[in-house]
Amino acid sequence: MTTRRRTVLLTLVGPPLCGVLLACMVMAAWVGVGLPLAKGETWFTIQQVPPVAGASFTSGQPDQVQFFLAVGNDSRDPNGVGLGDAIHVIAVNPGAKAASIIDIPRDTSVGGGGKVNSILANGGLGQFTQTISNFVGVPIKFSITTNFAGFTDMVDEFGGIDVNVQEPMHDVDSGADFDPGVQKLNGPGALAFSRDRHSFSAGDISRTANQGYLIISALQNVQQRAVGAGGVLNLLGNVGRHVQMENVSFQELYRLSRLVLTIDPANIKNVVIPTGGGSGTNLSPGAGIDGLFADFRDDGVLQSH
Amino acid sequence: MQLVVIAVAAGLLVTAAFIFFLARGDDGGSGPTKKSVSANVQLTLAGVQNANAGAPATFGDDAATQIMTAVGQYVDRGLVVPVKTGKPAADVSGLFDAGTQAAIQGPDRDVLFESGKPALTGDFKPAAEPVMITALSDGNGQFVLATATFAYRADVGVEGGTLNTARTIALTFTPENGEWKITGYDVSLTRQGAQVEGSTTSTVKK
Numbered sequence: 001m002t003t004r005r006r007t008v009l010l011t012l013v014g015p016p017l018c019g020v021l022l023a024c025m026v027m028a029a030w031v032g033v034g035l036p037l038a039k040g041e042t043w044f045t046i047q048q049v050p051p052v053a054g055a056s057f058t059s060g061q062p063d064q065v066q067f068f069l070a071v072g073n074d075s076r077d078p079n080g081v082g083l084g085d086a087i088h089v090i091a092v093n094p095g096a097k098a099a100s101i102i103d104i105p106r107d108t109s110v111g112g113g114g115k116v117n118s119i120l121a122n123g124g125l126g127q128f129t130q131t132i133s134n135f136v137g138v139p140i141k142f143s144i145t146t147n148f149a150g151f152t153d154m155v156d157e158f159g160g161i162d163v164n165v166q167e168p169m170h171d172v173d174s175g176a177d178f179d180p181g182v183q184k185l186n187g188p189g190a191l192a193f194s195r196d197r198h199s200f201s202a203g204d205i206s207r208t209a210n211q212g213y214l215i216i217s218a219l220q221n222v223q224q225r226a227v228g229a230g231g232v233l234n235l236l237g238n239v240g241r242h243v244q245m246e247n248v249s250f251q252e253l254y255r256l257s258r259l260v261l262t263i264d265p266a267n268i269k270n271v272v273i274p275t276g277g278g279s280g281t282n283l284s285p286g287a288g289i290d291g292l293f294a295d296f297r298d299d300g301v302l303q304s305h
Numbered sequence: 306m307q308l309v310v311i312a313v314a315a316g317l318l319v320t321a322a323f324i325f326f327l328a329r330g331d332d333g334g335s336g337p338t339k340k341s342v343s344a345n346v347q348l349t350l351a352g353v354q355n356a357n358a359g360a361p362a363t364f365g366d367d368a369a370t371q372i373m374t375a376v377g378q379y380v381d382r383g384l385v386v387p388v389k390t391g392k393p394a395a396d397v398s399g400l401f402d403a404g405t406q407a408a409i410q411g412p413d414r415d416v417l418f419e420s421g422k423p424a425l426t427g428d429f430k431p432a433a434e435p436v437m438i439t440a441l442s443d444g445n446g447q448f449v450l451a452t453a454t455f456a457y458r459a460d461v462g463v464e465g466g467t468l469n470t471a472r473t474i475a476l477t478f479t480p481e482n483g484e485w486k487i488t489g490y491d492v493s494l495t496r497q498g499a500q501v502e503g504s505t506t507s508t509v510k511k
Contacts, residue, residue: 229452229475229491230439233356236450237441240358250358250441250449251479251488258489258510 065300066092066256069129069143070215072194073120078149084120084128086194086211089136091300094259098267100302101212102136102292105204105275109282110135120145137297142248152187157238160184163217169199190214205272212270220265232257269302342377343433345385346457351435359444368448369438371485372478375400376436376453379476379487385431387419388461394418402479402486405511413509416494419470423500427462451478451485466499 069089075082087104106117110131120128129143155161165183169176175188176196185193194214200206227235236250236257274286295302341347350373353364383394397418401409409417433455440451458471477489489511497504 228454229477229489230354230437230454233439233441233450233452234354237356237358240441240444250443254441254450254477255489262510 063094065094066259067133067138067140067300068092069132069140071120071125071128071132071143071145072151072211073145073147075147078147080147081125081145082121082147083117084145085117086208087116087132088212088215089132089138089140089296090215091138091296092256092260092263093300096267096299096301097263098301099260099263099269100296100300101215101268101270102296103208103212103270103272104132104135105208105272105283107204107281107283108273108275109284115282137293148191152191154239155185155187155190158221160186161190161214161218161221163190163193163214165193167199169193169196171196171198173198205275209270209272212272216265216268216270219260219263219268223261223265227261229258232261269305271302271305342373343380343385344377345381346431346433348373348377348380348433348455349435351437351455354437354439356439356441357446358442360446362442362446362448364438364440364442364448364451368440368451368485372438372451372453373436375478375485375487376455376476380431380433380457383418384457384459384472385419387421388425388429388431388459391421391424393420400487402481402488405488405490408511413490413492413511416492416507416509417490423463423468425461426464427467429459429461431457431459433457449479450488452476453478463499468496468500469498471495 067089069087071084071088072086073080073082074085083106085106087106087108089102089104090099091102092099104116106115108116110116110119116131116135119131123131125143125145129140132143133140162182162184165178165180167180169178169192171177171192174195174197175192176199178189178193183189194211195207196210197203197207225231232254236253240250271292273292274288275283276286277284292302292305295304341349350369353369355362355364379397379400382400383397386392387394394414398406398409434457436453436455438451438453440448442448452475454473454475456471456473458469461468461470471494473493475491476487477491478485479488480486481488491508491510493506493508495504495506
């Protein structure tokens, strides 16, 4: 991206950023070991995968529960899609003004003996989405994936994200170097926050939960900036210059954005699926996962988790 | 001598006509920036902000005029005429797209539009701030969404004094069969003064 183009983007985006798209961006924070970031023109893929939820999406905001998937991949190619290393299924319940995030660790085995993350690299976003849809048992309306460059660019152009870091994070591999407390994370900082697993005894489980927490923090940031209808369009324009979109319209994204912006972050639950042991570093689905998915599936709101 | 007088007079006439033409062009012109789109309220365009998802594109004057015309109709039919006539807003459904029809007939109606109650018994002074349009173009340079944001207020003479109403309005438009239709809205209404205890604020979003 040229300096001029970045300047224009910064000017356009500034404070009035769209909640859900930033949230989608943040929720696509991924893990893995990074190479030096390249500034890419395209970093985002949105793909609608049939069968879609039978929700009304023709005008106004969606009026039924929406399920969608945000997945970060480890491609260092600004235009590429690699391993699906950050996997988050998000449900939004318009009636309850609530949402839930189901976080799936990248090493989870969903059948066939391999890790779930490889399905994205080998089968593409469509197959990956269908796999996750089948695994969780929900109809996913569309899915989103991003890579390193796009993520950092977007966070930087947003002006950073205020995150309340819960415990010390000092990890050379990810670049995380945060003391507890509210920190304003820039793009590389947010990336490091999303990638750090060595600072926690629970490793990847904590890292995966942190990614969901970052999503909620980002939404809170956008809400605090009092984004209006025009601001949502500004962000959509900003995102659109960097993304590839398939089978999802700007109108749909606009409506979903407006809906998500009405949800109190306190009404968003963020839960990592239970996992057990497995061969190698694989994680098998753990005890209680069926109950979690059933709780998630019925109305998108986690009442008992 | 007579020829000189005629020539000077003709010259002055041409100059005056030229100045008149320029002045008229500045007032109305081809763009929608100066001319009010409401017969009742000075309602003008403050500016257009382009949000481009692809290559740079500019929201054209024609499209901006269409949006402004719809905004003017919304203000006239939805906010002004009901106060003047004492009757609920009529002929407004055509401004909205198919997906919003149910909502504008439901509980949102009382915030989106004036109802004609309480009855006008005194002066009626409506006013609006200039309208800001933000328009989004897709990757192909086609404009797919636009918002018109403005503030509207009115002082309405009613029994017991003056009722003050203030609305902050954001109307979101999308093309439908070649016409820009309202597909979403974000309207906040505050009433205070006569026939209102304290002040009330209601907000509707779609």
